[in-house]
Amino acid sequence: MRKPEKQQRLTAVIYARVSTKEQEREGFPVSAQLKLLRQYAADQGFPVLQEYIDVETAKRAGRTGFTAMVSFFKKQMQSKPGTDSRRILLVEKTDRLYRNIKDWITLDDLGLEIHLVKENVILSTDARSSEKFMHGIRVLMAKNYIDNLSEETKKGMREKAEQGLYPSAAPLGYRNVLGSHDKKTIEPDPQYAPMVRKLFEWYATGNYSLKDVTKKAHSEGLRSRTGAKVSRSSIHGMLTNSIYYGDFLWAGKHYHGTYEPLITQDLFDCAQSVLTEKGQRRTGQQKHAWAFQGLLSCGHCGCAFVAEIKKQRYVYYHCTGNKGKCPEKYVREEEIAAQFGEALRAIQLDEEVFSWIVTALKASHQDTKRYHDERVTAFQKQYQNFKIVSTGCISTSWTAVSPRANLIA
Numbered sequence: 001m002r003k004p005e006k007q008q009r010l011t012a013v014i015y016a017r018v019s020t021k022e023q024e025r026e027g028f029p030v031s032a033q034l035k036l037l038r039q040y041a042a043d044q045g046f047p048v049l050q051e052y053i054d055v056e057t058a059k060r061a062g063r064t065g066f067t068a069m070v071s072f073f074k075k076q077m078q079s080k081p082g083t084d085s086r087r088i089l090l091v092e093k094t095d096r097l098y099r100n101i102k103d104w105i106t107l108d109d110l111g112l113e114i115h116l117v118k119e120n121v122i123l124s125t126d127a128r129s130s131e132k133f134m135h136g137i138r139v140l141m142a143k144n145y146i147d148n149l150s151e152e153t154k155k156g157m158r159e160k161a162e163q164g165l166y167p168s169a170a171p172l173g174y175r176n177v178l179g180s181h182d183k184k185t186i187e188p189d190p191q192y193a194p195m196v197r198k199l200f201e202w203y204a205t206g207n208y209s210l211k212d213v214t215k216k217a218h219s220e221g222l223r224s225r226t227g228a229k230v231s232r233s234s235i236h237g238m239l240t241n242s243i244y245y246g247d248f249l250w251a252g253k254h255y256h257g258t259y260e261p262l263i264t265q266d267l268f269d270c271a272q273s274v275l276t277e278k279g280q281r282r283t284g285q286q287k288h289a290w291a292f293q294g295l296l297s298c299g300h301c302g303c304a305f306v307a308e309i310k311k312q313r314y315v316y317y318h319c320t321g322n323k324g325k326c327p328e329k330y331v332r333e334e335e336i337a338a339q340f341g342e343a344l345r346a347i348q349l350d351e352e353v354f355s356w357i358v359t360a361l362k363a364s365h366q367d368t369k370r371y372h373d374e375r376v377t378a379f380q381k382q383y384q385n386f387k388i389v390s391t392g393c394i395s396t397s398w399t400a401v402s403p404r405a406n407l408i409a
Helices: 020-026 030-044 064-078 101-108 129-162 193-204 210-220 232-239 265-284 333-345 351-389 403-408
Strands: 008-019 048-056 084-091 113-116 121-123 174-178 184-188 247-250 253-256 305-310 314-319
Touching (some): 008 030, 008 064, 030 048, 030 084, 048 064, 064 084, 064 101, 129 253, 193 232, 193 265, 210 232, 314 333
Parallel strands (some): 008 048, 008 084, 084 113
Antiparallel strands (some): 174 184
């Protein structure tokens, strides 16, 4: 009996990518790519199941669309194994698809039929070796182009910073605008700039904690770009950001901005003084003196161990996890104390060494006592001489004073 032929399925996917920098320079938006690829799919009779788009910005260059597309194709490979699936990827050209060699390897492992429409190239597992070789050259050229584009972008941002123009997305309280000579800059946001000023003014009084000013900011209507309430950590970041008085940090270097400051440097410095003072106060008011704080480090990752109280009575130590999630578990203070005890019991001093230590301590104590007595005698002599030449500012009824009183006098 003749076996039935496998049913062939078409799975066409469109992928388009563009950076905002390219759109500004070339005026070629992602919609132009989509129009080209959709028309090609219609001409070839490919039903388009999915479209994935990545629009990269200077601040965020991640490719969520590319990642989602790879996941889609992997699921297609696992579904309906009894059918012959022809999985097609439509993209404008090589440098739209790959940003590095890893992307090339990832897609090559999926066994796709890739149509590079503008380059009039179709790549598949059956493609000739010469075609694959030429495609590899194009991938390397695309990577070189992207690297150069990244370098030019960074160079342009650095040049803007040197001109006093903030080269990135405006912080809360400012907005991005087109300034003189068609160069982007920032200016105070009419809605949020007054609220940011109030933040500094409130905190600079020293009468409010970070929690207090965060609540007041919420009540005033201060919100993030996404419309969410601004967190306390974000408020702290704003209070320590010099951009609000006219200076900003870019690529590890300080620049003086040409935009309008929201506050004066004096107000900013006052807020920093309050932050420092409150930080020192919190440090000085630590409720618990942890016995082993600063003495322990994680044997797994090397990070420091910190302590905390559970159920208001049990002290546990655990890894800070500063290098990433650590698998080490919590350790009771009693267990640590027992291990310290064992280590200390292993330290033994013979009689000769012990005798030498005792002698050295006694000698040191005698030197300290002798110095103390000499200073007391000297201060008493100075006091007696002072009484003789006194004009009456010090009561003559004082016949004896302690060394401490002499020091105060």
